[in-house]
Amino acid sequence: MTTITHEPLRDNLGMGARVRGVTQASLQDDAVRAQLNELFELRGLLIFEDVEPSPAMQVAISTVFGPLKDHPSKATPRVGGDDMLGVIEIRHRPNSGGRVRIGDQVMSQWLPWHFDHCYNDALNRAGVLRSVEIPPEGGMTGFVDGIALYEAISSDVREQIADKTIMYAMDVILGDLRYGRPVDFAEVEASPESKAVMEEFADRPRALHPAVWTRRSGEKVLHVSPWMAKGIDGLDDNEGDALLKIVCDEIVDAARDLSYFHQWKPTDMLIWDNWRCLHSVSGMPAEYGRCMHRTTIAGDYGLGRFETVTT
Secondary structure, three states: OOOOEEEEOOOOOOOOEEEEOOOOOHHHOHHHHHHHHHHHHHHOEEEEOOOOOOHHHHHHHHOOOOOEEOOOOOOOOEOOOHHHOOOEEEEEOOOOOOEEEEOOEEEEEEEEEEOOOOOOOOOOOEEEEEEEEOOOOOOOEEEEEHHHHHHHOOHHHHHHHOOOEEEEOOOOOHHHOOOOOOOOEEEEEOOOOHHHHHHHOOOOOOEEEEOEEEOOOOOEEEOOOOOOEEEEOOOOHHHHHHHHHHHHHHHHHHHHHHOEEEOOOOOOEEEEEOOOEEEEEEEEEOOOOEEEEEEEEOOOOOOOEEOOOOO
16 A cells, blocks of 8 residues: 655645655555545645656656646747657756846846736646756745635725636736836846747737636635736726736735745655646846746636637
8 A cells, every 4th residue: 555645834824735655656546646636626735755856757746637738838848758748848047038136136037926827718727846957046936825815815805806807918028017016126138938939929819817716615716817917807907907906916915924935856846726826936046047847737727718809
């Protein structure tokens, strides 16, 4: 009998668990797979510790939770060949593009709070990450639970946003960040891939997703991505912009106490629920390199759609 152990990530978080004992052999056990899926549904973020650091192991863990989905952008590098469908590489080379300034600090690989594929009508179920090259400082991946965010924002804002639908579009130019923007923030140099990604998605209509949705288990989830948000459907630009700024500022403020930032080890892998959690990247000194491998779990919560454009 394969033994998998787990413990809460932090006593004051309803999100997250550390999982040990996972091997490629153990993942062949149907009971283990069912146990992991149940734990994932409950905790929303699983950190697998002391696992084999390989693309094959990443695929093995990923497929416990559903079929793999290839990344929607063809400009994103792939790794592992045809038998490793969906394993993409996110690499930063020292002192290359993708730098921002917050205050007097210039850093690379900083990303704001967001959920994945908000610019699509369908939302993937989850993402799985492992770190291939770890910087000696920074480069942490942050997570915050939308269930906790819903309870944390002010009751007035919660009431205002409850029935609203947020509009999103692919926009990886961080200088264009409108919501949840840090004080004294500027993009120093865009990432080398950003232009190709923007061109690829230039003609896609905006995607619409509810600001709040209810899980099968009954919890309400505040699911607003400050990154790539473009407004609120049905409100004029000024009214929608004002409310969205308030909501995203409250998300950023609440995340300071509710978030978890993962300090990577080579033998870690983690999976997060993209329908429930927001994630971000802490940034790091620009002279360091960083490389992540990522897979995407297919699926959809069925609540998103593309905007109907009339001519």
